[in-house]
Structures are given as structure tokens and as C-alpha cells.
Amino acid sequence: xxxxxxxxxxxxxxxxLAETLGKKxxxxxxxxxxxxxxEVGCWELDHNSIYGGSNINEIYNEGGGVTLPFGEGRMKxxxxxxxxxxxxxxxxxxxxxxxx
Numbered sequence: 373x374x375x376x377x378x379x380x381x382x383x384x385x386x387x388x389l390a391e392t393l394g395k396k397x398x399x400x401x402x403x404x405x406x407x408x409x410x411e412v413g414c415w416e417l418d419h420n421s422i423y424g425g426s427n428i429n430e431i432y433n434e435g436g437g438v439t440l441p442f443g444e445g446r447m448k449x450x451x452x453x454x455x456x457x458x459x460x461x462x463x464x465x466x467x468x469x470x471x472x
Contacts, residue, residue, distance in 0.1 A: 377449035
């Protein structure tokens with residue numbers, strides 16, 4: 373049986389990584405009396421299957437400009453989730469090392 377990964381899986385993986393790293397994820401815009409303002413530092417998943425899959429955007433300024441903290445390479449949901457698992461394990465190993 374082949375397990376299929378979807379955009380929802382990629383979003384779940386991105387959210388988990390954001391929690392691991394203490395980053396806010398999703399709902400990166402807040403309403404003000406002057407209009408909507410982006411929350412600097414907030415992460416959101418950018419997914420477009422036509423262009424290759426998922427990537428994480430980090431809000432760079434209040435106007436909604438973004439930076440790509442993990443580079444420009446988009447990944448299919450399965451590969452994206454595997455990369456997140458790799459990153460989570462690296463963080464776990466580093467944190468364990470620092471505790472000693």
C-alpha cells in the first residue's frame with residue numbers, strides 16, 4: 373500500500389517545525405484601523421503543485437514581503453515532510469547535546 377502525502381500533510385509538517393523552533397505559523401495578518409498588517413517573523417506554507425510543491429515563507433515586513441528561510445527549492449509534500457523530520461531530529465540532537 374502506497375501512502376500519499378497531500379498539501380494538508382505538508383502544512384501539518386510545517387506547523388510542527390514552526391512549533392519546534394518557536395515560530396508563529398499561519399494567520400500572519402492582523403487587522404488594524406488602517407487596514408491589514410503582516411506579522412513580521414510569522415511563517416506560512418506556500419504550496420503550488422504546478423511549480424513543484426511546498427516551501428516555507430517567513431514574513432519579512434509589515435507589508436507582507438517574504439523571505440525563504442530554507443531556500444528557494446520547492447518540494448512535493450512527501451519530500452517536504454521528510455525534510456522537516458530531518459530538521460526536527462537535528463534540532464532534537466542539538467538540544468540534547470546542550471543539556472549535557
